[in-house]
Amino acid sequence: MALTPYQQLEQEFRRLHAFRGALSLLRWDAAVMMPRGSAEVRGEQLAALETEHHALLTTPKVARLLERAEAGASQLDDWARANLREMRRQRDHAIATPPSLVARLAKATARAEVFWVEARKAGDFKVFAPYLTEVVHLVRDKAALVGQARGLAPYDALVDAFTPGITTADIETIFKSLSRKLPGLIHQAIELQSTQPPLPIEGKFTVGRQRQLIVDVLKAMGFPFERGRLDESEHPFTEGVPGDIRITTRIDVADPFTGLLGAVHETGHALYDLGLPQPWLDQPVGQDRGLALEESQSLLFEMNLCRGRAFVKYLRPLLEKHLQVMGPEWQDENLYRHLIRVRRAPIRMDADELTYPVHIMARYDLEKRILDGALAVADLPAAWNEALDQRLGLRPGSDVDGCLQDIHWAVGHFGYFPSYALGAVIAGQLYEALRGERPALDEEIAAGQFAGVLEWLRDHVHGVGARLPLKELIQHATGKPLSAAAYLRCLEAKYLEAS
Amino acid sequence: MALTPYQQLEQEFRRLHAFRGALSLLRWDAAVMMPRGSAEVRGEQLAALETEHHALLTTPKVARLLERAEAGASQLDDWARANLREMRRQRDHAIATPPSLVARLAKATARAEVFWVEARKAGDFKVFAPYLTEVVHLVRDKAALVGQARGLAPYDALVDAFTPGITTADIETIFKSLSRKLPGLIHQAIELQSTQPPLPIEGKFTVGRQRQLIVDVLKAMGFPFERGRLDESEHPFTEGVPGDIRITTRIDVADPFTGLLGAVHETGHALYDLGLPQPWLDQPVGQDRGLALEESQSLLFEMNLCRGRAFVKYLRPLLEKHLQVMGPEWQDENLYRHLIRVRRAPIRMDADELTYPVHIMARYDLEKRILDGALAVADLPAAWNEALDQRLGLRPGSDVDGCLQDIHWAVGHFGYFPSYALGAVIAGQLYEALRGERPALDEEIAAGQFAGVLEWLRDHVHGVGARLPLKELIQHATGKPLSAAAYLRCLEAKYLEAS
Numbered sequence: 001m002a003l004t005p006y007q008q009l010e011q012e013f014r015r016l017h018a019f020r021g022a023l024s025l026l027r028w029d030a031a032v033m034m035p036r037g038s039a040e041v042r043g044e045q046l047a048a049l050e051t052e053h054h055a056l057l058t059t060p061k062v063a064r065l066l067e068r069a070e071a072g073a074s075q076l077d078d079w080a081r082a083n084l085r086e087m088r089r090q091r092d093h094a095i096a097t098p099p100s101l102v103a104r105l106a107k108a109t110a111r112a113e114v115f116w117v118e119a120r121k122a123g124d125f126k127v128f129a130p131y132l133t134e135v136v137h138l139v140r141d142k143a144a145l146v147g148q149a150r151g152l153a154p155y156d157a158l159v160d161a162f163t164p165g166i167t168t169a170d171i172e173t174i175f176k177s178l179s180r181k182l183p184g185l186i187h188q189a190i191e192l193q194s195t196q197p198p199l200p201i202e203g204k205f206t207v208g209r210q211r212q213l214i215v216d217v218l219k220a221m222g223f224p225f226e227r228g229r230l231d232e233s234e235h236p237f238t239e240g241v242p243g244d245i246r247i248t249t250r251i252d253v254a255d256p257f258t259g260l261l262g263a264v265h266e267t268g269h270a271l272y273d274l275g276l277p278q279p280w281l282d283q284p285v286g287q288d289r290g291l292a293l294e295e296s297q298s299l300l301f302e303m304n305l306c307r308g309r310a311f312v313k314y315l316r317p318l319l320e321k322h323l324q325v326m327g328p329e330w331q332d333e334n335l336y337r338h339l340i341r342v343r344r345a346p347i348r349m350d351a352d353e354l355t356y357p358v359h360i361m362a363r364y365d366l367e368k369r370i371l372d373g374a375l376a377v378a379d380l381p382a383a384w385n386e387a388l389d390q391r392l393g394l395r396p397g398s399d400v401d402g403c404l405q406d407i408h409w410a411v412g413h414f415g416y417f418p419s420y421a422l423g424a425v426i427a428g429q430l431y432e433a434l435r436g437e438r439p440a441l442d443e444e445i446a447a448g449q450f451a452g453v454l455e456w457l458r459d460h461v462h463g464v465g466a467r468l469p470l471k472e473l474i475q476h477a478t479g480k481p482l483s484a485a486a487y488l489r490c491l492e493a494k495y496l497e498a499s
Numbered sequence: 500m501a502l503t504p505y506q507q508l509e510q511e512f513r514r515l516h517a518f519r520g521a522l523s524l525l526r527w528d529a530a531v532m533m534p535r536g537s538a539e540v541r542g543e544q545l546a547a548l549e550t551e552h553h554a555l556l557t558t559p560k561v562a563r564l565l566e567r568a569e570a571g572a573s574q575l576d577d578w579a580r581a582n583l584r585e586m587r588r589q590r591d592h593a594i595a596t597p598p599s600l601v602a603r604l605a606k607a608t609a610r611a612e613v614f615w616v617e618a619r620k621a622g623d624f625k626v627f628a629p630y631l632t633e634v635v636h637l638v639r640d641k642a643a644l645v646g647q648a649r650g651l652a653p654y655d656a657l658v659d660a661f662t663p664g665i666t667t668a669d670i671e672t673i674f675k676s677l678s679r680k681l682p683g684l685i686h687q688a689i690e691l692q693s694t695q696p697p698l699p700i701e702g703k704f705t706v707g708r709q710r711q712l713i714v715d716v717l718k719a720m721g722f723p724f725e726r727g728r729l730d731e732s733e734h735p736f737t738e739g740v741p742g743d744i745r746i747t748t749r750i751d752v753a754d755p756f757t758g759l760l761g762a763v764h765e766t767g768h769a770l771y772d773l774g775l776p777q778p779w780l781d782q783p784v785g786q787d788r789g790l791a792l793e794e795s796q797s798l799l800f801e802m803n804l805c806r807g808r809a810f811v812k813y814l815r816p817l818l819e820k821h822l823q824v825m826g827p828e829w830q831d832e833n834l835y836r837h838l839i840r841v842r843r844a845p846i847r848m849d850a851d852e853l854t855y856p857v858h859i860m861a862r863y864d865l866e867k868r869i870l871d872g873a874l875a876v877a878d879l880p881a882a883w884n885e886a887l888d889q890r891l892g893l894r895p896g897s898d899v900d901g902c903l904q905d906i907h908w909a910v911g912h913f914g915y916f917p918s919y920a921l922g923a924v925i926a927g928q929l930y931e932a933l934r935g936e937r938p939a940l941d942e943e944i945a946a947g948q949f950a951g952v953l954e955w956l957r958d959h960v961h962g963v964g965a966r967l968p969l970k971e972l973i974q975h976a977t978g979k980p981l982s983a984a985a986y987l988r989c990l991e992a993k994y995l996e997a998s
Contacts, residue, residue: 018547021540022521025528033532037726038743041520044781048517052551227536244537282543 005068006076009087010283012062017282019053021241028239028246032231047106054102058095066091079277079285082467086284093161096149097142105142108134109412116410125381125399132409133377136370139414143371155368158415163290163422165470170482171418174425175361177484183391185488186354189342189495198337199329205256207232213256213322214249214263217315220448221301223247223267224274235349236262238269242281245270256323257338261302268301269294271454275462286465289473291416295423296430297461303353303424304431304490305445305453307339313446340494346388346396347405353424354495355392360421362387366403367414426474428487430461433478504567505575508586509782511561516781518552520740527738527745531730546605553601556593565590578776578784581966585783592660595648596641604641607633608911615909624880624898631908632876635869638913642870654867657914662789662921664969669981670917673924674860676983682890684987685853688841688994697836698828704755706731712755712821713748713762716814719947720800722746722766723773734848735761737768741780744769755822756837760801767800768793770953774961785964788972790915794922795929796960802852802923803930803989804944804952806838812945839993845887845895846904852923853994854891859920861886865902866913925973927986929960932977 003011023046030042056062066088073081097105112131119128143154150157156167211230218230228240233248240246247266251259272288280286288294305311312335319325319335328334342352348359366383369375375383384403385395396402408416434456435441444452460477467473474482502510522545529541555561565587572580596604611630618627642653649656655666710729717729727739732747739745746765750758771787779785787793804810811834818824818834827833841851847858865882868874874882883902884894895901907915933955934940943951959976973981 014543015547015551018544019551022525022544022548025525025544026521029524029528033728035724035726035728035743037723041740041742044513045517045521045524048514049521049548052514052518052555056551224536225534227534229532229534241540243540244534 005065005072006080006084009062009065009069009084012056012065013087013284014282016053016056017241019049019056021244023049023053024239024241025244025246031233031237031239032246032248043110050106051099051102054094054099057091062091063095079280079467083280083283083285086287086466089164090284092149093146096146098145101138101142101145105135105138105412108138109410112410112412113407116404116407120400120404123398123400125404128404128410129377129380132380135410135412136377136414139412140371143414155371155415158371159418160415162413162416163292163419163470165290166292166418166422170471171364171422174422174482174484175364175418177488178357178421178425179361181488181492182354182358185491185495186342186344186358186392189354190344192496193337193340193342196337198334198341201256201329201338202254203323203325204253205323206253207251209322209324210251210253210256210259213318214260216318216322217260217448218263218267220314221264221267221271221450222454223270228270230263236266238266238273240273242274242276245273256319261306264306265298265302268298271301271457272297272462275454275458277463277465277467280465285467289464289466289468289470291419292422292426293461293470293473295420296426297457299424299427300431300457304427305450307353308442308445308494309336310442310445312336312339314448342495344392344394346394346401349405354491357421357424358391359388360417362391363417364421367409367417371414425484425487426482428484428490429474429478429480429482430457431490432486433460433480504564504571505579505583508561508564508568508583511555511564512586512783513781515552515555516740518548518555520743522548522552523738523740524743524745530732530736530738531745531747542609549605550598550601553593553598556590561590562594578779578966582779582782582784585786585965588663589783591648592645595645597644600637600641600644604634604637604911607637608909611909611911612906615903615906619899619903622897622899624903627903627909628876628879631879634909634911635876635913638911639870642913654870654914657870658917659914661912661915662791662918662969664789665791665917665921669970670863670921673921673981673983674863674917676987677856677920677924678860680987680991681853681857684990684994685841685843685857685891688853689843691995692836692839692841695836697833697840700755700828700837701753702822702824703752704822705752706750708821708823709750709752709755709758712817713759715817715821716759716947717762717766719813720763720766720770720949721953722769727769729762735765737765737772739772741773741775744772755818760805763805764797764801767797770800770956771796771961774953774957776962776964776966779964784966788963788965788967788969790918791921791925792960792969792972794919795925796956798923798926799929799956803926804949806852807941807944807993808835809941809944811835811838813947841994843891843893845893845900848904853990856920856923857890858887859916861890862916863920866908866916870913924983924986925981927983927989928973928977928979928981929956930989931985932959932979 026042026046026049030039034042069084070088073084076084108131112128112135115128115131119125139158140154143157146152146161147154147157150160152160153168159166159168215225215230219225227243228245228247231246231248232251234250236247236249238245238247247263247270249259249262249266272294276288277286309332312332316330316332316335319330340353342354344355345351348356351359366375366380366387370377370380380403381399388402389395434453438444438452438456441453444450461473464473464476468476471482525541525545525548529538533541568583569587572583575583607630611627611634614627614630618624638657639653642657645651645660646653646656649659651659652667658665658667658670714724714729718724726742727744727746730745730747731750733749735746735748737744737746746762746769748758748761748765771793775787776785808831811831815829815831815834818829839852841853843854844850847855850858865874865879865886869876869879879902880898887901888894933952937943937951937955940952943949960972963972963975967975970981
């Protein structure tokens, strides 16, 4: 029997899914296994597969099949209809950027990445500025083209590529709430913590022992080592596909928490990917619902579940077992104080739960001004330092710790940063709902039992895949519209607790 | 300026090269890094990329460009003309097998591989027989179609896919020489060695120490660890591309030679790939000249260079340093006797230099009879045991050690085995020429200096790529036509030496 247009599309997108899985493995290998001298060869392989993926997604055949399938969409069930909608979204996004612009962006970002590294070595933003300027011009072109095709404002078009379903208006509303509350909260938390600073934790904790500790915790959380790997890399990340999921962490022998919490964060991503709807894993509707929700899953595990007293109860005996530590600094309350320590500091990656969103909001302002031309690239260092000063009351000692600290803009990722903070907000909203439905949550976590949490997440978030638009998904999962209220309530309860 | 048809072809094949590099990495990862439960996902990725590679190679566009470029071939230089010839070969091979047959073969071999594993577990060939039969039928169809397209007899068409430029007539001539000499040589060598059996080597040699030893040796040979990796896997292999070459070995803690010689063997492959003509690395003419020549490079290193007295002189101090061994069994002459020990045994993979080609010749006879229908698959076990008895004077204790020992036929690799023995023959011919031109070869090797060998190989073999047909390449490298004479002279000198 001949396949329907919709069924033919499923075949095409199954192939695209396999391509993305292969691309993901090539990236994982480049970060974890590849010899240092092999970057050029790998770059050519990635470019060839990405170009082919783009070509397969934008063939006239796919366009024709989409039109014919959409004409018969009323025959399809909910899942298939949502799948068709996501196919359309992927294809329209891809075709809006002509291959010539894709190629120019690829070259410009590759160049900018090199000179970002050079500028960091030289401690001189001017080395990077002309290449960032070139990237900004091309990103503007892309934003305009995708915006036109998708009926979105240019900045919204960029956000849509990372977190579809969220607009500038949503971001502004949420960031306004955060800006109102966070500065005071940070101030109060630091005051409160200064009255009872934690005893310092010192020692040398070998990679081997830390790894055993991490594996124990990840197994308890449900990370499937028979269909996944844990490795080390400079920055923690998650790659792979459900069925072969690969996470990394960075282990610091002087600090037993960096490696563990990095791995837990990535496990949040991995468990989300593993919980996606099984029958749709190789289809667009079976993918994650964008970057902000991905980040909510990692932050829920790292911040809400693990940087808490219940987790410390579970963790302490494991620290004793694997790291053979003892003494007053390893008691529950002292460990907890370490995990929730708030500090004003210039580096986003190292920021604590409270100051992190402030870094993000500063970047959001800056990248919008750069894109609309209000801020010249040459003036970025001064504007960056000014923004940090206003929002956090600190000035980075150098551009390396300032506007050169992250690679995102060099590789063309504008419209990306907001999703980090949105992820934290969504994590807070999900956590409040989860607590409401599982009154014994703290006891479960203290006992190292994460099965209940995972079941709830699978029912309410993971198993939905991309069937619902993001805001509907959050309403469906929590019974409330997306807002910063629950998140801020969680933070206040945690950081203003009278201890 | 518009690209010529030939230049457009170069672009197309550059992309195909990147695809093959990606495929190679996916296979490497599957054997070395992939979690056990992820085979299905990886299978889908490999299939998607292979299918696309096949599709890109067989588009009407490539066919048109080939015709136009061939019409203007007189304008091209030697390299480009040879490149065009190899492009044509690749395309004609690919298009001769219709996608439906490719898909049926992929499914049948995937199934046969599963039941080959099952049959080995059960020790029962009958579990495997029906699936092998299915593969045989499909391979016959493929041989007929490719043979028609390439103007070759069916079996020659299969050989041509692995080692182009070699026909059944070549194989028969060489195997006749080997059959005449080897049985007597084996008999005499075993007699001679029985008068002075080596002292046994015993102990436990940790993986870490063996690895350091192996890395030292490989560095001396020129393996580039900054653009390559050495890992462990069940069977040693080489994957990757020049610029990111990946070899593996299997380390046995009870035996310091298995891991080392496996790694040296693969280093022979790696050095060949790394020495291919630099400006043509991403083009067909810049690829290796087929499986037999590949195998000659690995065997030249393993058998001719390393299983010899000069290498033992270099190796002994390294064994002492890394494995901290001493005693009479670690003296040069005793180590040498271990390295050239001849034994009649059923397993090809473990066979010594003298009996190895005999295993191959038995398989060659069997696979030809299976393909032309003279031998039914059901009768293979008896025919296998009969062949081993006739040629080596032994009968495997079970089919697991007999006709179930290798995976090649299960995955459809008929016409593959002869290249192993041809590789040994070519290695002998190259080694004789190399010795003739480098009288101080033994001193170099005893000093751990491999640069001269590598330079000779680059000039005479590696740097030629696929510019010349195989037999011309061998004539060019050694000044003599391909024959078994030099190989047999080397074996006689080594194994009949009065010691």
